[in-house]
Amino acid sequence: MQEMVQTRRAEYVAEGVSASAALIRAQTAVFTGQMDVGAVSAREQHATAERAAEQAKTEWEGATAADAFGIAVQALLRHVVGLRQDTMMRAMRELDATATEASRYSSHQLKALLPRLVEELVVFDSALIQRVQHSTKEVEKEKVRLNEHDAVMGSSAPTRRKNIEETIDEFENAVKLARELMESTATEQLRLWTMLKEVATTDVVHVLEVECDSHWKLVDGLMRDVFVQFAHSQTPVVEAVEEKHQIPAPVQAVPTSPLAEVQPPASLVEAPAATVVPAPVPVPGKYKEGDTMYTRINENAFYPCQVIAYVPNENKYSVLYEDGAIYNVSENHLFTEEEYVQILRQMEQLEGDEEKGGSGCVVM
Secondary structure: OHHHHHHHHHHHHHOOOOHHHHHHHHHHHHHHOOOOHHHHHHHHHHHHHHHHHHHHHHHHHHHHHHHHHHHHHHHHHHHHHHHHHHHHHHHHHHHHHHHHHHHHHHHHHHHHHHHHHHHHHHHHHHHHHHHHHHHHHHHHHHHHHHHHHHHHHOOOOHHHHHHHHHHHHHHHHHHHHHHHHHHHHHHHHHHHHHHHHHHOOHHHHHHHHHHHHHHHHHOOHHHHHHHHHHOOOOOOHHHHHHOOOOOOOOOOOOOOOOOOOOOOOOOOOOOOOOOOOOOOOOOOOOOOOOOEEEEEOOOOOEEEEEEEEEEOOOOEEEEEEOOOOEEEEOHHHEEOHHHHHHHHHHHHHHHHHHHHOOOOOOOO
């Protein structure tokens, strides 16, 4: 277009127009005239090029803005991801610390409670065995009474006969319920200790093994099998299997209640003719005749008693309770007054620790 302007200017100058006027006329003719096809075409191409340049500029500015936005988004994303990772790592560290503390506290509680639990299981098993033995004896007595009644009265006193039969049924049902309770308790304890062994720390499992190893001889039947399975030495397995489901010979164990039916002392009630009461022998070793002791019945219950004799063939102490009941009790169930006070303090301390520790661990 500039060449066209210069050509047209030269023509105007040749016609005698001044140089300045010729330039203005040439520019006007080229840029605004419609008669010159070349000029019109050149102007259209110029306008198209300007529009294309403007469009390209707009697109370039948009691309530049998008690129800047992308860079900003990436920077923001990196910042957010960094904050999230820092938060998660901090939370994980706090959770790890909490888990470590919870594990430590749980292990401490379990190591303190497992010996008490094992002792309670021993007492519980002894009480159930005593219930079975007592109920079995009562059944035998009532059957003798029933035979005597039939021999003397025949069918003359049906109500009396029915009462004796109902008493027999009650004691037989007591034996059945006690055996079922022993079986269910042993089964549930096996399940809980198996689960505990899978999740507990080694020191907790060691405490369980040591306690079972030192107490398995004090229980019988299925409970003995459970104790043997978790015992540390695993040596008494054969003996335990041979005695499976066997109830030991009648012995007098720790009473489940101070008011439980027991044989009264010979000094209060005349003993039956068939009963032979051995003369008390001196109490050897740890406890002496006349010592005041405490028998632990369950986790929180203690009953005072007095040592009256030592039973060497059973390796137990014959003790007299306040209600006049006499039982043969193993040494591990007897506590002196000092030991009794110490246990109460430990129980209070454990209760205080549980309150401070919030949610505790279920003892299995």
